[in-house]
Amino acid sequence: FRWYQEVYSGQGFDHWGLDIVQILCPTFPYIEWSTGDTIEGPIIVNPTQTTTYSVGIYDTVHDYQAIDSITINVIPYPEPDLGLDTVTCEGMIVSLSPSDNFDSYYWSTEETTSTINVTDNGTYYVTVSNTMSNITCSASDSINVFFVPNAYVELGDDVCVTHPILLDATQPDSGFTYLWSNGMTTPTIMANNYGNYWVSVTYDDYDICGDVDTINVKLIPTASLNLPIDTTICHNESLILSASQSNNNWYQFHWSNGINKPVLFIDYYPPGIYDFEVQVIGCDTTYGRTTVYVEDCSVITQIFIPNAFSPYNTDDINDYFHIYAENIDIDDFYFSIYNRWGQLLFHTTDPRFRWDGKYNGDYLPQGIYTYKLIYRNAENNYKELNGSIFILH
Template sequence: ETKPLTIYPVGGSFPYEYYWNGALSGPTISVTPSQNTTYTAYIKDSHGCQSQTVSTTVSIHPPMQLTASANTDSICPSEPVLISFTASQGAGAPYVVTGSDGNIISSPYLYYPPYSTSYVVTATDVCNQTAIVEIPLFVYPLPPNAFLPDSVYGCQPFTVHFNEISPDFGQTYVWDFGDNTNLSLAKNPTHTYQSPGVFDVTLTVTSVDGCKTVNVVDSLITVNPTPNALFTYDPSIVSVLKPLVSFNNLSTYGYEYIWSFGTGDSSSLQNPVYRFPDVGIYPIGLIVITEYGCRDTAYASIMVRDEVTFYAPTAFSPDNDGTNDIFYVSGHGIDPATFYLAIYDRFGQIIWETNKWDPHNPEMYGWDGKHKSKNIVPIGTYTWICTFNDFRGGLYEKAGTVTVIW
């Protein structure tokens, strides 16, 4: 730095001669010392009279010293850096310290780097001497975070396969499925929603550098309630004599109903009534469908029991007039393979017998009023005895009288 030095004459006669360090010069000289330096000067007037010699020392301030550092040189986006600095020497305090944007800062200073850059700290003393320090800062990239579910709408329990579609650079994953159940650390997890509702899904991805991205998709998954299919029926014991059954639908969330009765028949009524056609075990199914298409099915088996009935007329007229010409028994639950019917006269002799019986046409093998000799028996009262088993092996014996009339 260059500074002017000036001497002024007092007294004597003009013109004057000016001497600096013994050399003739002007009243003012410019000096640029590199270290502390002493300068001497005197003046001679027009008569050659010399003034006393004076001296002055120019002191050189030490160079400005500035130290600056950051608490870290690598950060994630949106994270701050704490910059600390100290200025010293030079012309001394007060020092003015500015940042990269030219604004005055004080130590420590919190800085949010928008991207990788060098932060410049500049200190200036009272002599406008400056010192500059550049602090390199690296901002890590954020990890990618994008995912897709294979389905977003379904019935409980609803299983969803999530696929994180970004390239894998060593990231770690934390999934929150929004239903207050366990988190998942898998890249591509599978999750089953057990309860109905609408759920947000949150994926937090952390890079190998520790930077995080959080992806929240609101109301991504909709799980509709599954109905509960349930029914009862009345009567609880069903037989061929009472084959009409009333079904009581106790299902919840039902909107549509599909009944099957094990006979090929079906119904869409909520509470149907059905007549079973015959003896047997019938698988009953009820499919309950909600307004969202969710389904549940309930099953039951109904046994239609066989019941034994038996009827024998008390009179008939075997006159071949086409009306009441045959004596025969009818009934239900009779095993034809075990059937036997015999007619006795008043002396206890068998005059007619058969072991044939057709449940669909019992008249076919009935008594036509003839004796074993093929003659029509006389008018009168005759005794009959009938034995048979039901289909469960139970033995039945029936007896009675029948009157032959004309």
């Protein structure tokens, strides 16, 4: 407060009044923080990074102010991340790193670098730290690393076999899975058919560290031959020698006369002896051999007609008249006997006839008689023969 005297003045006078005490009550100082708070404090802050905070006190009466500040250094809280557990193949190198923006690293392997390389199964830990003003913040993370065996499949070279074979893709570790081209899921299968076979091998359900191989299996049974041992044919006949198999496309055929087909046709070979050999080549070779005898089977009509006989004396010698005929058409045979006057005494169409020398049941008298023979020969031609017969008593 303060004292003062109230004075009234006017023209020609001054008036001094009583002393007056005037009490002045200034306003409280005004407080403002950089956070926007207006309380005297304390205030609570939660900085996530290094931050400077200030406060000002302002006296509006006396135009007075006071300002102060403080800096709070915030150490970044480390958050290491080694990632998800890792499965990879043996022989690979796995690099582990939580990131490279920490002040220090300490691994379960006792290494202190930001990155380590591992080649063995295991659980790996890292502790990372950030330090400021002798204050250290630390955090840890871990990861499991699993190395699985590599598959190696060797089905072998393409093969040609006469019987089913075993295809083996077995791996030394039991964790592998198998898928064959025929849908089988076993380590081994039997190749029972002609064709390509493949197998895909992977480790468990990871579908990694796998291998694939393919093999072509020519499954061709040994050829079976059924050639005749010896065969005889006529020179004007044909013969088929067959080495055919159930599937001729699987085999090669080589005959001794240069023919390279399953079937050999022998047509109108000259008379002689012919040896034929055949090789049937699949996955192995089968040999066959046969001999073909080709004979001259020309058909010649031969006829012999006696010129006399003695039917009357009944001595059982030349008692009947008959002819000898070979290679004639028995359906086209006509034989007739006449006397000297041209009278027909005997007629037959049977080449095997036997005439007893009788006419109307009586023996004909001794004498000369004529005959006529009409026939068709082996060459399909009609022939006529005429001659005489002497009947003896």
